[in-house]
Amino acid sequence: MPVTAVASHSTVDDIVTHLTEAVHEHRLQPGTKLREDEVCEIFGVSRTLVRQALRSLEYQGLLTIEKNRGAFVAKPSLKEAREVFQARALLEPSTARAAAERASRADIAKLERHIQEEHEAIDRGEAGLALKLSGDFHLEIARIADQDTIEQFLKQLISRSSLVIALYWRRRNALCESHAHHALLDALRNGDGETADELMKGHLLDLLSQLDLRERTEGPVSLRDALKR
């Protein structure tokens, strides 16, 4: 079972948090259906709260809710995948720049711990966890920049990035991006906004280049549609 059982009487936030982590760590694959009753049993609450949580995750871009059919882990299309990284390319460089100009010693220390955890996860072969931590690193930079609005958008974009990676990642093995994070950290430590900006831009382009976003026959079209003439 992909989602571990949880003590009874969870709050909506509990449900959201647990499901979010499960998706970010690729324990829940795109397309997976989340039946309301099932989620109810796992978290020990009524459908009312579960439905609230599922809606919340839909707004976050992690789920797709189809009327009268249920909630599914989202499957971003190629277009959406490109858009996610285009939007990140617009928002993150200048955010990294602002972060470099504001980062305190405590902020730097926190980022160092982050990278450390990332390494450990990779060493233990927990690719899913490493991916989630990598996303958290980017979010942490937005937090340091003290840009709540942009941080909120980035949260959505990084969530969707996680789904994009699940669907379109080329090499299942090494995601050797911790080097880029190290370089970014150096720039932040030196208060070098200009460099942080460019490193982030490059880092995102690098990520994008590791995805397979070439045009392809988009999913299994329904037989009826395929034969229509």
Next chain:
Amino acid sequence: MPVTAVASHSTVDDIVTHLTEAVHEHRLQPGTKLREDEVCEIFGVSRTLVRQALRSLEYQGLLTIEKNRGAFVAKPSLKEAREVFQARALLEPSTARAAAERASRADIAKLERHIQEEHEAIDRGEAGLALKLSGDFHLEIARIADQDTIEQFLKQLISRSSLVIALYWRRRNALCESHAHHALLDALRNGDGETADELMKGHLLDLLSQLDLRERTEGPVSLRDALKR
């Protein structure tokens, strides 16, 4: 009463749409409380659907929901106000550029009608309606650019801009920005992305300059806090 009564058995989308328009047109002021029962009566549905709609508007940034206290039209702080326009400055210029490179004759015609309606609203002295239409103009550009993700973010940002304007607008009278929209339209018509980019940047700076975002004693602090020593 700020919100007009509506036929029974509305859908969630109906409620969201009507309330959104009311806020965008400044018929509902920041800070106004929206009691669930009241909204139920107006739209002729049960609290279940109303609560869904209110949540949805919270995610959109139009409402703030305080636990056990209810939903209120949001009151963006000075910091949020600045962030909203900073985010728009990051997203909209490149979106306008993309729109200029893609706009069809039909798109241009639609924008022309938009501006026309804007003028008519101003002539009739309906400042609220004019403001809403002005926001729609910006959204339409994102739609033309065919950038769903950014359009979604802009929807939120423009919603919040409407609240920011309600709170921090300097001159209550003329919002003479239709000139800027005309210039933008020309650039789009000519397929001149570079110019569209710069016009949009300037337009946003211009808007920002018409707001009074100077530091001030932030709202009426509670007496107890004010006297604390």
Next chain:
DNA sequence: TAATCGAAAATTGTATACGATCTGAATGAT
């Protein structure tokens, strides 16, 4: 008079009940 307390009313939070829609297997017709 002003402040404090408490109980009732108002309001929101959560669970449950009921209705609508979808799904899928069994049945029957071609």
Next chain:
DNA sequence: ATCATTCAGATCGTATACAATTTTCGATTA
């Protein structure tokens, strides 16, 4: 055998009932 149909079970959508919390307002007291 294949396709259409029907009906029961599963699942989601909405309304309502009940619980928890906040708000209001009058009574009490310093």
